[in-house]
Amino acid sequence: MAANFVIPAKMKAWVYREHGNAADVLGLDPELEVPEVQEGQVLVKVLAAALNPIDTHRVTGVFQLPGFSLPAVPGYDLAGIVVKVDRKVKELKVGDEVFGIADEHGTLAEYTAVKESSLALKPKKLSFAESASLPLAIQTAHGGLERAGLCPGMSLLVLGGAGGVGTLAIQLGKEVFGAARVAATCSTGKLDLMKSLGADLAIDYTKVNFEDLPEKFDVVYDAVGQSERAVKAVKPGGSVVTIAEHNKTLPPPAFSFIGKSDGSTLEKLNPFLESRKVKPVIDPKSPFPFTQAIEAFSYLQTGRAAGKVVIHPIP
Known part of the structure; x- marks a missing residue:
């Protein structure tokens, strides 16, 4: 099955190389290197991503994680397909449809590397855009x-x-x-x-x-x-x-309280999502196409969104 996925060396990704307002510092890089899979990680072909207020705080530099360095790709939430797995990955396999939080590499990119423990299988009855709106x-x-x-x-x-x-x-x-x-x-x-x-x-x-x-x-x-x-x-x-x-x-x-990335919580809540007892709420202006990530950030910053601001499709 792995042969079905040809993984390129370079990818399109939104990148910021300095801190500031997203409209000023975010740029679309057509030639960013696809991240290498580290121990316990999988490579995900990102099909949808979502923005959170913390994404704005990270870009502006208001919130910084220890050991963080620029340049960086913004975004935590994602839904997509596993295209490569590290040999220490136990549960997920190439071809699995997943959703979750990318802690390290950002999700406004065609590919991202994510710890297996931060992902869960995507609810079958939800679209990639709906699934991406949920994790954080x-x-x-x-x-x-x-x-x-x-x-x-x-x-x-x-x-x-x-x-x-x-x-x-x-x-x-x-x-x-x-x-x-x-x-x-x-x-x-x-x-x-x-x-x-x-x-x-x-x-x-x-x-x-x-x-x-x-x-x-x-x-x-x-x-x-x-x-x-x-x-x-x-x-x-x-x-x-x-x-x-x-x-x-x-x-x-x-x-x-600060939320953490934990695929087991997503697994536990999956039955409520499959049964639609708990429904994703996506703002009516969403989804924004990948090319309009800056507009998506600007809209999020108005504070007027109802539910989540989603970016889909990602090429």
Whole structure:
């Protein structure tokens, strides 16, 4: 089967060689070297990718990982086909359709090398574009709810319910964690979207201060960075998890959470995706073609996206 895939030496990829606004520093390189597969990695032919706020922070240099160096390819989320495997790879094989997070090489490229442990088999009933929209957001949503101790019968408030993580936190809260009541904040035009995802109460943040409502919640999931207000909406003994405030002292009982790449979480959630109990939400302006990656970044930075900004097809 390996003979079906001719892997070139060079590939097209979006690259930044200095930090700054994506529109200024991102460029399409038609001759970037295809990454070598290291121990425990597979080479994936990327068919779809998605953008997250952290991608913008990485390009601007606001967020930097230890040992990171330029030039670099942006992007974490991907869906594609395995075209080469290292001999220490145990489960995946050439030809497998996969989705997951690329930690090292970036996903706005025709090929990327990824640790086997960061990938899972793509849900059969989802397209590559839908699958690419999920990995970082669904793992961040799931991990945060798990750490916050959300249990069956509890109540959940999601701040920023229309974003990539928020749309999944609502659904996971209901379908996976068994929350009895889910509320979510959003702008006026997205109230119907909240209800369609299973929110029992959709709160228009342009008209209502959620912390002033008489109803309080067992868990508040803050996807927008409003922990000072969030702690006023939680019940005594409850918890507040924030994914948007990491380098500051948080008011108790708030704590920060950063999602990690973990293929086993994707495998665990696969049945909920196959059954469509948990649905990917892709912004109506998506997908952006590969040649319009800069436009995709610019749109993400407006903060107006409903769900995920996806890039597909990748040539």
